Amino acid sequence: MAEEKTINRSFLAMLASNQTGALRSAGxxxxDLISAGxxxxALISAGxxxxALRSAGxxxxDLISAGxxxxALRSAGxxxxALRSAGxxxxALRSAGxxxxDLISAGxxxxALRSAGxxxxALRSAGxxxxDLISAGxxxxALRSAGxxxxDLISAGxxxxDLISAGxxxxALRSAGxxxxDLDALEAEIPLVEKPYTQLWNDIxxxxxxxxxxxxxxxxxxxxxxxCGSPMCTAGHLVHMGGEAGYALKAKYxxxxxxxxxxxxxxxxxxxxxxxxxxxxxxxxxIEEMAEREASEVPA
Numbered sequence: 001m002a003e004e005k006t007i008n009r010s011f012l013a014m015l016a017s018n019q020t021g022a023l024r025s026a027g028x029x030x031x032d033l034i035s036a037g038x039x040x041x042a043l044i045s046a047g048x049x050x051x052a053l054r055s056a057g058x059x060x061x062d063l064i065s066a067g068x069x070x071x072a073l074r075s076a077g078x079x080x081x082a083l084r085s086a087g088x089x090x091x092a093l094r095s096a097g098x099x100x101x102d103l104i105s106a107g108x109x110x111x112a113l114r115s116a117g118x119x120x121x122a123l124r125s126a127g128x129x130x131x132d133l134i135s136a137g138x139x140x141x142a143l144r145s146a147g148x149x150x151x152d153l154i155s156a157g158x159x160x161x162d163l164i165s166a167g168x169x170x171x172a173l174r175s176a177g178x179x180x181x182d183l184d185a186l187e188a189e190i191p192l193v194e195k196p197y198t199q200l201w202n203d204i205x206x207x208x209x210x211x212x213x214x215x216x217x218x219x220x221x222x223x224x225x226x227x228c229g230s231p232m233c234t235a236g237h238l239v240h241m242g243g244e245a246g247y248a249l250k251a252k253y254x255x256x257x258x259x260x261x262x263x264x265x266x267x268x269x270x271x272x273x274x275x276x277x278x279x280x281x282x283x284x285x286x287i288e289e290m291a292e293r294e295a296s297e298v299p300a
Contacts, residue, residue: 049072049075049076050063050068050072050073050075050076051075051076051077053066053076054076054077054078060073060078060082060083060086061086063076064086069096070083070088070092070093070095070096071095071096071097073096074093074096074097074098079102079106080093080098080102080103080105080106081105081106081107083096083106084106084107084108089112089115089116090103090108090112090113090115090116091115091116091117093106093116094116094117094118100113100118100122100126101126103116104126109136110123110128110132110133110135110136111135111136111137113136114136114137114138120133120138120142120143120145120146121146121147123136124146124147124148129152129155129156130143130148130152130153130155130156131155131156131157134156139166140153140158140162140163140165140166141166141167141272143166144166144167144168149172149175149176150163150168150172150173150175150176151175151176151177153166154176154177160173160178160182160183160186161186161253161257161261162257163176164186164260164261164264165253165256165257165260165261165264165272166260167264167271167272169268169269170183170268186261187265189245189248189249189252189261190242190245190249190261190262190265191242191243191245191246191249191262191265192265192266193238193241193242193246193262193265193266194266195266195291195294196238196241196262196263196266197287197290197291197293197294198291198294198295199241200234200237200238200241200287200291201287201288201290201291202291204284204287207228208228209227209228209232209237210227210228210229210230210231210232211231211232211233211237211280211283211284212231212232212233212280213233213234213277213278213279213280213282213283214233214277214280215231215232215233215236216232216233216235216236216239216255217230217231217232217233217236217237217239217240218230219240219247220247220251227240233275233283234259234273234275234283234286234287235255235256235258235259235260235273235275236255236259238258238259238262238263239255239258239259239262241262242258242262246258246262249261249262255275256275256276259275260272260275267290270290270293273286273287
């Protein structure tokens with residue numbers, strides 16, 4: 001009786017001083033500690049795993065509140081779907097060791113998986129369509145680089161001019177079902193600007209053209225006056241160098257697409273600049289680089 005009283009007293013003394021770890025070391029079971037009113041957080045401190053607490057009846061929300069990591073919850077057998085429902089991001093679950101297929105099965109979108117750091121190639125390999133990835137924010141050019149065919153993008157609703165702007169070759173477009181007359185009709189709309197980047201770079205250096213990647217320019221039609229005081233981005237300058245035909249192309253397809261079409265008419269196999277809001281320094285470096293390539297180009 002005296003020994004039992006001593007054990008009870010020791011138990012109560014340890015309870016009073018929050019010695020959860022000591023209680024566990026003394027042989028008290030998890031159910032003893034739960035019955036004694038210890039929180040999940042205290043039991044974590046005592047070294048109990050999420051798996052043990054889950055088996056003891058704690059809910060997922062209890063374990064999350066107690067501070068268990070996504071990795072610990074994965075080890076406890078929780079699915080990616082359960083953790084997604086509990087508010088975990090795709091990025092957090094990827095870091096916890098869940099696979100791409102786990103996250104797809106859990107219902108994460110292509111956009112969420114892109115934010116989690118998965119590459120376009122990985123998402124393509126996982127079976128996402130061109131439409132899915134475009135909705136996730138990928139450009140046509142990126143999809144082309146990842147191996148999507150012109151046919152894939154046609155199925156996603158893109159036009160011939162879209163595909164040319166993305167850099168698809170005439171042979172790829174013909175393989176996708178476009179006829180020579182389709183290609184010839186669009187080709188006839190696009191002005192041919194000889195060595196556009198040499199002209200542009202030289203004019204910028206001579207202060208004949210003002211450059212600002214943040215604006216397409218003030219003109220809705222080809223200006224007749226000197227344009228040295230009118231800043232324009234690369235696409236704006238390409239459209240301007242295309243003259244009336246360039247502005248007609250812009251009116252039909254918009255600035256960026258018209259600029260890309262003019263670029264690919266001059267250089268079908270060269271990478272086209274991103275016509276978005278990139279820094280001026282990047283755009284100018286591209287123009288200078290392309291001008292150097294034009295200078296070393298062997299005439300046809």
